[in-house]
Amino acid sequence: MAKESGEQQMKDLMKLFDKINTEDFILEVERKPAIWDSRIEVYSNKIEKQNSWSDILKNSISEFEGKPVGKQNVLVTIAQKKWKSIRSCYTRELQKKKCIKSGSEATRRKQCEGSITSDTEKPKTKKRKRGRNEDDELIEVLKKKIASEAESAE
Numbered sequence: 113m114a115k116e117s118g119e120q121q122m123k124d125l126m127k128l129f130d131k132i133n134t135e136d137f138i139l140e141v142e143r144k145p146a147i148w149d150s151r152i153e154v155y156s157n158k159i160e161k162q163n164s165w166s167d168i169l170k171n172s173i174s175e176f177e178g179k180p181v182g183k184q185n186v187l188v189t190i191a192q193k194k195w196k197s198i199r200s201c202y203t204r205e206l207q208k209k210k211c212i213k214s215g216s217e218a219t220r221r222k223q224c225e226g227s228i229t230s231d232t233e234k235p236k237t238k239k240r241k242r243g244r245n246e247d248d249e250l251i252e253v254l255k256k257k258i259a260s261e262a263e264s265a266e
Contacts, residue, residue: 148247
């Protein structure tokens with residue numbers, strides 16, 4: 113019986129989180145660089161990150177502060193997974209764009225270099241650049257999209 117109520121509570125929390133508009137969620141995350149900007153010092157501060165996530169949920173979910181600490185932590189975990197999912201989706205789309213030819217072959221996908229390897233060949237990997245952050249790119253793309261949609265609506 114306790115397991116069922118726990119599952120129901122989790123479903124209720126998921127429904128509560130699902131009310132958040134994705135674009136609004138992204139904008140809230142953008143306002144908290146401790147979550148996404150690895151170039152700043154507070155990025156490695158776990159307490160600051162936890163506080164940032166809590167602030168995002170306070171701004172996004174009116175009932176957040178009234179929830180017990182355990183449920184607040186579950187909502188924070190759900191938000192973190194949602195952010196990771198958004199980032200992963202964006203990264204996949206970037207990779208797809210890099211692998212598509214233009215012109216008459218635009219409908220077919222070109223296989224990315226390094227995706228097929230022989231026994232004698234090692235896959236080519238890129239070193240991570242420190243100065244550039246994929247989250248920065250995601251935020252800029254989303255800002256442009258929101259701005260263009262706002263212009264279209266007017």
